[in-house]
Amino acid sequence: MKPPAFAYHDPQTVEEACQLMSTLDNARLLAGGQSMMPMLNMRFVMPDHLVDLGRVSALSAIEERPGALRIGAMTRQRDLEYSPLVRARCPLLADAIQWVGHRQTRNRGTIGGSLCQLDPSAELPSVCAALDATLTVQSARGTRTLAFADFPAGYMTPSIEPDELLTHVELPDWPAGHGHGFVEFARRHGDYAVVLAAALLAVDAAGRITRASVTLGGIGPAPVRVGAVEQALVGQVASATLFRGATEACRSIEAMEDVHAPASYRQQLAVVMSRRALEAALASIGSPASSTGAAAH
Amino acid sequence: MDSTLSRAIALKVNGKAVQATVDVRHTLADFLRHQLELTGTHLGCEHGVCGACTVLVDGRSTRGCLMLAVQANGREVTTVEGIAAADGALHPLQQAFMDLHGLQCGFCTPGMLTTLVELLNDNPDPSEAEVRVAISGNLCRCTGYQAIVDATLAAAKSMRGAAVAGSTR
Numbered sequence: 367m368k369p370p371a372f373a374y375h376d377p378q379t380v381e382e383a384c385q386l387m388s389t390l391d392n393a394r395l396l397a398g399g400q401s402m403m404p405m406l407n408m409r410f411v412m413p414d415h416l417v418d419l420g421r422v423s424a425l426s427a428i429e430e431r432p433g434a435l436r437i438g439a440m441t442r443q444r445d446l447e448y449s450p451l452v453r454a455r456c457p458l459l460a461d462a463i464q465w466v467g468h469r470q471t472r473n474r475g476t477i478g479g480s481l482c483q484l485d486p487s488a489e490l491p492s493v494c495a496a497l498d499a500t501l502t503v504q505s506a507r508g509t510r511t512l513a514f515a516d517f518p519a520g521y522m523t524p525s526i527e528p529d530e531l532l533t534h535v536e537l538p539d540w541p542a543g544h545g546h547g548f549v550e551f552a553r554r555h556g557d558y559a560v561v562l563a564a565a566l567l568a569v570d571a572a573g574r575i576t577r578a579s580v581t582l583g584g585i586g587p588a589p590v591r592v593g594a595v596e597q598a599l600v601g602q603v604a605s606a607t608l609f610r611g612a613t614e615a616c617r618s619i620e621a622m623e624d625v626h627a628p629a630s631y632r633q634q635l636a637v638v639m640s641r642r643a644l645e646a647a648l649a650s651i652g653s654p655a656s657s658t659g660a661a662a663h
Numbered sequence: 664m665d666s667t668l669s670r671a672i673a674l675k676v677n678g679k680a681v682q683a684t685v686d687v688r689h690t691l692a693d694f695l696r697h698q699l700e701l702t703g704t705h706l707g708c709e710h711g712v713c714g715a716c717t718v719l720v721d722g723r724s725t726r727g728c729l730m731l732a733v734q735a736n737g738r739e740v741t742t743v744e745g746i747a748a749a750d751g752a753l754h755p756l757q758q759a760f761m762d763l764h765g766l767q768c769g770f771c772t773p774g775m776l777t778t779l780v781e782l783l784n785d786n787p788d789p790s791e792a793e794v795r796v797a798i799s800g801n802l803c804r805c806t807g808y809q810a811i812v813d814a815t816l817a818a819a820k821s822m823r824g825a826a827v828a829g830s831t832r
Contacts, residue, residue: 367709373667374687374733403690403729404710415667416687420734444723468800470714470778473723474730555799 369406376418380425380504380533383417388506388529390415395531397440397479400471425478425533428452434500434536439478443490447472456537457650458496458546458564462489465548468556478532484522484588486622487558489550491518492583495591496564497537505530518588540577543653544568547646549639553626559584560627561635565643567604569651575599580613580640585621585632592616595640609644616640672736676701677745685732692716692727694735695742703743703773707802714801717774718742724781743773746780755825756780756818765814767805774801779815787823791816 375390377383387393393415396402405411419425425440428449435455437446446452446463453460466472466480466489480490481501491514494501499514503526512525519525526532540546545567550559566579578599580592598612616636621629673682676699685694690709695701695718707713709728716727719741746754756779759765766772775798782789782797789797794815795808803811 368693369688369690369731371668371688373665374670374731375667376733399729399731399734400711400726403726403731407690407709407728418731418734468714469781469797470717470724470726470800471711471729473720473725555796 367407369403370409370412372406372413372416374416374418376421378421378423380422380531383419383422383531384504384506384529386415386417387531390417393417393528395419395482397482398442398471398475399479400467400475401479401483401485419478419531430455431536434538437477437535437537439481439532439534440476441478443467443472443475443477443480444469446477455539456497458548458566459490459493459537461546461548462493462564465489465550465552465559465562477535481517481535482524482526482532484518484524485558486521486587486589487560487562487584489548489559489562489583492562492564492581492589493548494535494537495589496566496579496581497540498579499538500536501532502534502536503530504533509533515591521587540566541568543651544577545647545649545651547643547648547650549642549646551635551639561585561632561639563636563639563643565640565647567599567644567647567651569604573603575602575604580644582616582619582636582640585619585636587622590619592619592640599644604648606645606648609641609648613637613641613644670733670736672733674735674737675739677741678749687731687733689732690728691718691720691725691730691732691735691740694732695727695740698732701742701744705770705773707770712802713771714774714778714798715771717777717801719777719781722781722784724778741777741780743776746776754780754818755821756783756815759814759818759821760811763814763817764810765806766811771801771803771805775803775811779818783815783819783822787819787826789815789819 394413396418425438427438429436494514502511547565550562552559562583564581568577578596580595582590594615595612617633621632623629669686671684695704705715707715711726711729717724718727794812
């Protein structure tokens with residue numbers, strides 16, 4: 367249970383890090399280390415080179431951009447949790463971050479590390495799916511941006527090349543006063559979710575839904591945007607009855623099966639969790655700083 | 664010395680300046696235990712689940728098994744050995760753990776204490792639920808957690824009392 371031998375590199379700039387990743391063989395990036403370090407300790411990964419991004423200070427920032435919040439990949443989860451800017455501009459992320467691991471792991475863990483690890487039950491990939499986040503990826507060959515929808519290539523596999531690194535995430539704003547809800551079912555607090563749901567709602571003055579986003583984590587190999595539910599909601603007046611009917615569509619999502627739960631159990635949870643997330647979103651409309659709290663426990 | 668395989672680091676541990684040469688593959692927890700002989704930091708699972716190896720790095724609770732010693736270069740680390748006052752007087756949390764049976768075998772205790780020191784610095788008046796969430800990443804197989812939660816709430820109360828007494832002095 368000790369890391370294997372590797373050569374350690376701690377670049378100070380993104381360019382240096384890209385240069386290392388383009389020249390070294392069998393190199394892995396180290397972000398916050400809260401998944402990579404266990405994998406090293408258990409020797410599930412055996413890199414010849416470890417490139418630590420911890421000293422690349424340009425990657426840790428939460429910045430306001432027109433119409434979006436721009437977050438550096440090495441921003442610690444703890445800094446997102448305590449950021450007034452995140453709470454004001456992106457309350458869904460502020461709620462979701464409470465569910466990420468534990469206090470000790472959020473102090474080290476980063477948003478970029480979680481996205482690239484891409485665990486299907488992790489909170490931050492689902493938040494990015496819900497918000498239609500845009501990711502910026504850099505290598506010695508150049509910089510490109512991609513929509514989060516195109517980011518997962520498969521189970522725990524992001525569509526980035528071995529010499530590329532994620533530098534920033536842009537989370538587009540929703541209208542002020544929009545509703546947000548994040549709920550999760552896990553055996554114990556801090557465990558990966560069996561199923562989680564994130565919901566966003568915008569309504570007009572008559573209470574009619576103008577825009578909806580419903581995302582499920584833990585059910586498929588990557589976060590699932592449930593378009594069928596979103597389409598059933600838009601144009602309707604928001605109500606508990608509407609949500610109850612619309613979320614039944616989640617029962618037919620193809621679900622994973624593992625030691626924690628069979629597929630049918632996950633499908634049942636998908637219905638319940640998406641409904642609860644929508645109810646929390648409706649309740650929070652008009653109060654952007656509200657918290658949905660521990661609704662699932 | 665190949666700086667990709669071993670490194671000279673300088674850091675503060677429990678208030679004292681430390682300089683050492685470390686293998687880059689060594690974790691912070693192993694460095695503390697084996698090179699500095701600070702064996703109060705316990706290693707349980709070595710993959711970030713049990714919380715026993717929790718130490719404070721720049722005041723933030725951190726899994727000692729999920730950070731490399733080389734990453735602690737330039738940082739300030741506090742272990743369970745550094746929680747008590749310089750004159751040896753126990754930290755209010757340590758005193759409350761003693762008084763209220765917040766430990767039995769003591770294996771989880773260093774991680775519990777370091778985590779809770781951070782919690783009470785952030786939030787001097789936590790609810791019982793907030794204490795339980797704070798230690799959700801620390802496994803204890805003896806106490807059933809109840810006595811740990813009780814001790815934490817008692818310590819928080821005594822620390823608030825001391826803070827009020829201090830401010831009116």
